[in-house]
Amino acid sequence: MAHAGGWIVQFPGLQRLPDELKQTLVSQSTVVVLPAGSRIYGPGQAPANYLLLLDGAIRVQQVSESGREIVLYRVAAGESCALTTACLMGYEDYLAEAIAETDVRAVAIPRSTFDDMIARSPMFRRFVFTAFSARVTDLFKIIDQVAFARMDIRLAQRLLELSQGAAGVSVTQQQLASELGTAREVISRILAEFQRRRWVSLTRGSIVIDDRLALDGLARER
Amino acid sequence: MAHAGGWIVQFPGLQRLPDELKQTLVSQSTVVVLPAGSRIYGPGQAPANYLLLLDGAIRVQQVSESGREIVLYRVAAGESCALTTACLMGYEDYLAEAIAETDVRAVAIPRSTFDDMIARSPMFRRFVFTAFSARVTDLFKIIDQVAFARMDIRLAQRLLELSQGAAGVSVTQQQLASELGTAREVISRILAEFQRRRWVSLTRGSIVIDDRLALDGLARER
DNA sequence: GCTCAAGCGTGACAAAGTCACATACGGCGA
DNA sequence: TCGCCGTATGTGACTTTGTCACGCTTGAGC
Numbered sequence: 041m042a043h044a045g046g047w048i049v050q051f052p053g054l055q056r057l058p059d060e061l062k063q064t065l066v067s068q069s070t071v072v073v074l075p076a077g078s079r080i081y082g083p084g085q086a087p088a089n090y091l092l093l094l095d096g097a098i099r100v101q102q103v104s105e106s107g108r109e110i111v112l113y114r115v116a117a118g119e120s121c122a123l124t125t126a127c128l129m130g131y132e133d134y135l136a137e138a139i140a141e142t143d144v145r146a147v148a149i150p151r152s153t154f155d156d157m158i159a160r161s162p163m164f165r166r167f168v169f170t171a172f173s174a175r176v177t178d179l180f181k182i183i184d185q186v187a188f189a190r191m192d193i194r195l196a197q198r199l200l201e202l203s204q205g206a207a208g209v210s211v212t213q214q215q216l217a218s219e220l221g222t223a224r225e226v227i228s229r230i231l232a233e234f235q236r237r238r239w240v241s242l243t244r245g246s247i248v249i250d251d252r253l254a255l256d257g258l259a260r261e262r
Numbered sequence: 263m264a265h266a267g268g269w270i271v272q273f274p275g276l277q278r279l280p281d282e283l284k285q286t287l288v289s290q291s292t293v294v295v296l297p298a299g300s301r302i303y304g305p306g307q308a309p310a311n312y313l314l315l316l317d318g319a320i321r322v323q324q325v326s327e328s329g330r331e332i333v334l335y336r337v338a339a340g341e342s343c344a345l346t347t348a349c350l351m352g353y354e355d356y357l358a359e360a361i362a363e364t365d366v367r368a369v370a371i372p373r374s375t376f377d378d379m380i381a382r383s384p385m386f387r388r389f390v391f392t393a394f395s396a397r398v399t400d401l402f403k404i405i406d407q408v409a410f411a412r413m414d415i416r417l418a419q420r421l422l423e424l425s426q427g428a429a430g431v432s433v434t435q436q437q438l439a440s441e442l443g444t445a446r447e448v449i450s451r452i453l454a455e456f457q458r459r460r461w462v463s464l465t466r467g468s469i470v471i472d473d474r475l476a477l478d479g480l481a482r483e484r
Numbered sequence: 485g486c487t488c489a490a491g492c493g494t495g496a497c498a499a500a501g502t503c504a505c506a507t508a509c510g511g512c513g514a
Numbered sequence: 515t516c517g518c519c520g521t522a523t524g525t526g527a528c529t530t531t532g533t534c535a536c537g538c539t540t541g542a543g544c
Binding site for chain 2: 102104105106108110112123135136155158159160162165176179180182183184186187188221262
């Protein structure tokens with residue numbers, strides 16, 4: 041690591057803050073480490089901090105009363121956990137929860153500092169609102185997908201996303217079902233059809249992508 | 263109307279602002295009137311103002327590429343159009359649009375004034391964030407409903423909401439389908455079943471609620 | 485090698501979406 | 515008053531997705 045506070049270079053949106061504010065931000069925040077699998081926010085767990093992710097990934101998902109899940113979005117290194125935090129500022133009950141998918145290193149900005157920065161810096165406000173609005177866009181897209189898109193298309197898209205160019209994905213069918221907010225059986229049938237077409241090979245707990253082009257073709261049918 | 267600026271009493275969250283800020287808000291904003299049916303925000307129409315609704319109602323909906331629609335939430339008198347505005351501050355493309363359902367009277371706060379108020383008043387910030395977070399909650403709930411709830415239950419809920427205690431609702435089945443993001447045929451069949459059970463009476467363009475208790479019972483099943 | 489929980493496959497059915505077309509209502513002009 | 519016509523609604527046939535209830539398979543750990 042460079043020096044303490046070197047983290048700020050990871051956030052282009054904060055780069056051009058006045059030095060004084062950068063120092064405020066750095067001195068009043070702390071770097072926290074969270075193990076993979078830990079729950080960062082959730083119903084009944086109001087956060088005291090605004091989080092900026094340095095390393096790792098966070099998954100934000102919704103859990104329905106019946107126990108079914110749907111993934112809303114992911115936060116990657118260099119991004120902020122804008123929506124969940126902003127949400128929980130509203131003092132309402134939310135069903136969404138944030139889970140560390142990997143070991144996570146993040147900057148925690150206390151609420152008071154966050155509030156202070158919002159007040160003092162138009163640039164900081166813009167940083168926060170931009171990140172936030174990207175999340176709201178994600179929510180709009182999810183509503184659109186869930187309401188109107190075919191499941192095989194959504195699955196193809198998600199497989200390509202999750203693989204990130206790699207040859208395969210290490211994921212169970214139940215996990216894929218939770219990603220998309222559907223039932224495991226549905227995933228099972230669609231994957232069987234993909235395999236019949238020789239687009240993928242299935243094994244217990246992982247999927248090899250054999251014909252990325254074909255999957256991509258389906259994914260683009262939107 | 264009382265005196266110019268008397269509108270501020272309609273917003274409890276702004277009641278306790280310092281007089282100075284109240285005056286800034288009142289003097290720099292204008293009251294606008296919009297006819298029923300006009301589009302307030304939409305893809306390609308970035309708003310220059312933060313809106314506070316004095317009279318009327320606004321419907322915010324999403325339009326998919328295939329032309330199907332789903333209603334996201336409504337803004338009533340005394341509320342702010344927080345989400346749409348905040349969204350559009352992010353300089354991204356959105357599919358959501360806001361339509362005046364009735365003639366609408368609203369206070370338009372210019373972006374610069376809005377920004378200034380955000381900077382100067384923790385109370386104003388809280389007003390904005392609270393309104394905003396309520397909308398995000400709505401989006402979470404919609405995702406939950408669309409992904410996991412049965413359509414007959416959603417329809418029962420929506421009928422009760424739209425009737426607001428009145429004996430009936432003046433709405434076409436196509437409009438109901440657009441409310442819930444489904445197809446007209448689905449609405450037709452569910453309503454036919456409701457009628458068979460003598461819960462409602464159907465006529466062209468309107469629905470009379472005959473057994474509110476039964477509908478409510480179904481609506482409460484999650 | 486054996487065990488056994490987790491992962492996966494499948495048939496049967498229900499709910500919801502799609503497509504195509506038939507029918508009914510009701511406002512309006514003749 | 516009557517018929518016209520656009521809109522609204524009803525319906526059958528089929529596909530896709532969700533639910534339920536099983537049973538089979540896999541492979542990690544003993």
